[in-house]
Amino acid sequence: MDWTALTLSLELGLWTVAILLPVSVLAGRWLAYARFPGKGAVEALVMLPLVLPPTVFGFYLLLAFGRNSPVGTFWQDTFGHQLVFTFEGLVVASVIFNLPFAIQPAQRGFEAIAPELREAAATCGMSPWKSLRKVELPLAWPGLMTAMVLTFAHTLGEFGIVLMIGGSIPGETRTIAIAIYDRVQAFDMRGAGIMSAVLVAISFTTITLTYLLSARIGRRLA
Amino acid sequence: MDWTALTLSLELGLWTVAILLPVSVLAGRWLAYARFPGKGAVEALVMLPLVLPPTVFGFYLLLAFGRNSPVGTFWQDTFGHQLVFTFEGLVVASVIFNLPFAIQPAQRGFEAIAPELREAAATCGMSPWKSLRKVELPLAWPGLMTAMVLTFAHTLGEFGIVLMIGGSIPGETRTIAIAIYDRVQAFDMRGAGIMSAVLVAISFTTITLTYLLSARIGRRLA
Amino acid sequence: EEPPVIAAASDLQFAVTEIAAAFTAETGQEVRLAFGSTGNFATQIREGAPFQLFMAADETFIAQLHAEGLTRDAGVPYAEGRIVVMAPHGSALKPDATLDNLARLLETGKLGKFAIANPDHAPYGLRAAEALRHRGLWDRIQPHLVLGENVSQTAQFALSGNADGGIIALSLALAPEVAARGDHALIPQDWHDPLLQRMVLLKDAGPVAEAFYGYMQSPPAREIMVRYGFVLPEEG
Amino acid sequence: MTLTVTLRAEAPIPLDLAFAVAPEELLALVGPSGSGKTTILRTIAGLWRPTTGRVAVDGECWLDTAAGLALPAHRRHVGVVFQTYALFPHMTAAQNVAAAMDRPDHTEAARLLDLVNLHGLSDRRPAQLSGGQQQRVALARALARKPAALLLDEPFSAVDRATRERLHAEILALRAHLKMPVVLVTHDMNEAQLLADRMVVIDRGRLLREGTTAAVMADPDALRALGIREVAALLPATVIGAEEDGLTRLDTATGPLFLPGIDSPPGTRLRVRIMAHDVILSRDRPMGLSAQNILPCTVTAIRPGDGPGVMVHLAVGDSVILARITRRAAAELALQPGDKAHAVLKSMSVARDHIA
Amino acid sequence: MTLTVTLRAEAPIPLDLAFAVAPEELLALVGPSGSGKTTILRTIAGLWRPTTGRVAVDGECWLDTAAGLALPAHRRHVGVVFQTYALFPHMTAAQNVAAAMDRPDHTEAARLLDLVNLHGLSDRRPAQLSGGQQQRVALARALARKPAALLLDEPFSAVDRATRERLHAEILALRAHLKMPVVLVTHDMNEAQLLADRMVVIDRGRLLREGTTAAVMADPDALRALGIREVAALLPATVIGAEEDGLTRLDTATGPLFLPGIDSPPGTRLRVRIMAHDVILSRDRPMGLSAQNILPCTVTAIRPGDGPGVMVHLAVGDSVILARITRRAAAELALQPGDKAHAVLKSMSVARDHIA
Ligand SMILES: Nc1ncnc2c1ncn2[C@@H]1O[C@H](COP(=O)(O)OP(=O)(O)OP(=O)(O)O)[C@@H](O)[C@H]1O
């Protein structure tokens, strides 16, 4: 069992979720409430990371973030090391690739809030920020939950992009998904089976607990 | 441009959506309304196809559906040909893999319906079936939309499972995702770029149109 | 009747595509090509994949399938693969057959990332590791390695500019699209075990697959293979 | 088509009561806020299940916990107006109404919307309607079902006075026409008294008082529970015809009554709601007053209240009217049961909405 | 803290009106269902934006379309009770109330819930409360804001009679205490007349009549638009003290008035709502009637209505009371402006909820 890889995957999942939670709240809320021409196009745009095969998407990201790219150069200049083939690179790629899973369900969550409740929040003197915290987040919580769980689960299993951007460096960018894949490719069925079983068991437990706690968290946010 | 592969992908996407729409309506509705211990576990279970890398998940599906498996034998006996390495096999695998994307958002869609509206439907004499058609589906429509668009987009980009179950047979199981991947592997950046651009453009158009029409469809369902 | 499907290791991308075109031009018969990982193909063949001819990057898979009775016979070796060290234009790494430049960069701490295929399961990765071990660089190069899932992806890493270079198949390095992106140097054949590639007709093989199997061993095909840097069995 | 209801539950609110509503009968369910009225309607409709209970209409059993029977809501033939309207937000007013029909009939939907004074708004969605307009759509939808029992939870609370009166008349006409039992929850005692044949007063889930509207409205205990001071009696009358000055002459058991604003044709039998506090008593026939209606009557009982008032029960032929006067006035007049007296009633103190 | 409102819009409903509400003043906004009342409140609260309009409180401008100014709703210091309550479903009653406070004060929230008669229900969520209970939470929440203007959209429609009276008293007390303008939308004219200082009658988005409550309620045109027949006047009175038989003696400009059920201490100044249809007129002082209150007065005007009634305006000191009598009675009494007459009023016909 490659515990390092598992830890790495869980960390990647948590980072992705942590970054995408505020992003999906802001973007989902904006898409839920705003009315403008071309909104359908923006919503479709959000979906596009899904339609390319991950390895190919990862390849284009590798070019876009590589050390010869503006992004890559900027990163190098700012942080003193390159973005691709690092854990940070994985997080950035994972955040981009999971945008559809995070934003769409969050948007639906906000759309499900009755407009009169937002109006009531405003007439109760709540600033948009307070209204978001006290009224909208708790009520959009099921949608945000879905967003986060889909993102987390999908990050655990993501292979193509992680491989392209990360380069499968043990302890740094070799996630459990890559490790399991390698075991399968090496015809180590026992090793692959054990890792898969552990991954599935841990995911199952995490997600179940998340669901059980989520109702409580949703309420406590109020 | 590999038009055959593109057509194949679009067909696969449509079949997957067509099968998952009723599935997600039934399962999502059940999960939304039912209260039972262990519901969190069932919801987590639905997520599990996501946590394994697609190639590995595809590998296990290949073993589960292959010609030496009970499922494979059953299929062979019933339909006279094997399940894996056929378009049917791709559809089955794609349906299973997309379950999380379809069921979760659908569930949230049903959860967002005010209980009093379902009660009103019942006291209007609507049978559960009529209530579903006339009241619940239109109201859960945004959630179902999300489910279907995520599924469709994800099917277009899916690579690992399709490769394992389908075997990349041109004209039969080689989807546009595999074709683009092959172009990239072959360093045919121009070919890959064209195919990617066409796929992205078609997806973008399809999804935008879907969003624009969706409100109308949602209403017309009533 | 649909043309037969031929499963070929991904290092054959360029060579076999060209051979298939020549085959069609000559015989008027068509084949469908599927490129991928040798290991995956072996698994798929066990589960009933409708391939008629399997061209593996590693002959051990053929032997196993033969032992399981899934092939028509033990097949024939069709080529021996060679590995090269390759660096993109402008890289700090200047490829040389003895890997001296690589060793120097390592010593001076100037080496960035270096790509090889995953030696756990990719035949080209295993040979690359053997060569690096032979040159005594294996331990020191560990922190610099990025691992491709297969040799094609390794080439992408090596040439995308994000790594200083890598070890890939000669057959890839000679492909015009790849050759244009950098320089390569052939690693001595005796630094690693031979990469013996074997092909075999599968149980359901039809006449067209048989014809292609034969064509692969004919002079026109061999000429193309050589052009892509494969060492052919007889020349061994 | 009698509706019989028996229910008992501990949670969320202790409930324990039983009542019946005959076909064509309108039962008013009244009681303080939170006493369980909505819960009772929900039980009848099949939206809530008590611990034990029985609901039957016309012999058809909808709920019988003893027998383990509980018909789902959609198989109970009820029309319900919910306190919160519960309109389908994605449907227009007309579609909402048609949604309650087994086979949508758009002419009929339009007719029902006209009936509730919503002509011209049938293509609006609920979000485009005012509160009172939504409430009326809900009423039209409940009627569209042609229900075996009509359950109305404060169905006129958001509607203005004029429309409300019109709806009262429609409900009464429909009830006679459709021969269905109607249960009406209301906080408006005038509404309850005018529309209802019988009343059930509940408090904290228990039946406090049940009886004809006249009896309940004459019962100080029941009224105190409702926080009501306006006792009234219903005096049967027959329309004779319009006089030239616009008043209408009606005949009662004790002589003529002149009232304004009655459009009903001669011969119509009416019930005139006479508020006890509107009745002035005099031993002798008073002269020179603006009040037109002076009804001879016999004192049958004098019941002290707990305040400064007493309730004088007066026989007027077969009917009873009530006069609420101060104890001081009763003393001054020295009234005793059996005494003859005159009830003075202003024509103008009987408003049009007190006549049904 | 005067609230001034001017607005004009074409869609969704044509609106065109202007009015002002002084601090401590309560303005009743009345009109038929769908006439635009809710829309006006929404404009004041900042939830809807008219084509042109101005809303200002105490010099602070909330909306001025001419100047391109529109303060967002949360920066307007209003307390709103919505027609549909709009409680936060995920919060308990107490949390709902505290949500409107700038810094949550749970003692204060509990006090407000007590005020609206919801003691013991503060930990329930809206789904666990009855309709009337939810409405009262909404009222408590609106008050919790300590608003610069209080906007009430039929805030008592789902509440029973007894609770409603109690809430009326609380609103009046608070208004005096907080010195804020209050706009009340209601269909209950009794409520409007008792609570409101002034009234605005709207119909199809236009101001039909504006004025003091007394003036509007005496205007037959305005009343006809409201479908109302109950004209009333408010007679100022001062509490003298309780008599031994339970009646309370009050002083008016024209002599004593004996009314039941007044708890206010001696010296309290009240307004007694006297329904025009409750007043009987007599030229001479009548004798032997159960009615206790016989007020000498002078006829100032006799206005015919369009039905069989006439409205007699009577001067009682500085105040005016109205008597609605039949034309026939007016003819029999041969009343002329300037004549002396006696207004006969039953003690018991002034119900407790007609005194504020
Ligand atoms: N979005 C809309 N589109 C079209 N008409 C609308 C829309 N919203 C409201 N209206 C109309 O505007 C009018 C005024 O509505 P409003 O809610 O202000 O009435 P209201 O006086 O509060 O009525 P009620 O007493 O029934 O609550 C109504 O006739 C309503 O149908």
Ligand SMILES: Nc1ncnc2c1ncn2[C@@H]1O[C@H](COP(=O)(O)OP(=O)(O)OP(=O)(O)O)[C@@H](O)[C@H]1O
């Ligand atoms: N889920 C619940 N949990 C606890 N108490 C509840 C729940 N639902 C309702 N109640 C309580 O049950 C009582 C009866 O509610 P119901 O809605 O039947 O009252 P109601 O008579 O219709 O009142 P109103 O006139 O205010 O509408 C109320 O006191 C309410 O607080």
Ligand code: MOO
């Ligand atoms: O079989 Mo490969 O081409 O070394 O990945």
Ligand SMILES: [Mg+2]
């Ligand atoms: Mg209720």
Ligand SMILES: [Mg+2]
């Ligand atoms: Mg309104």
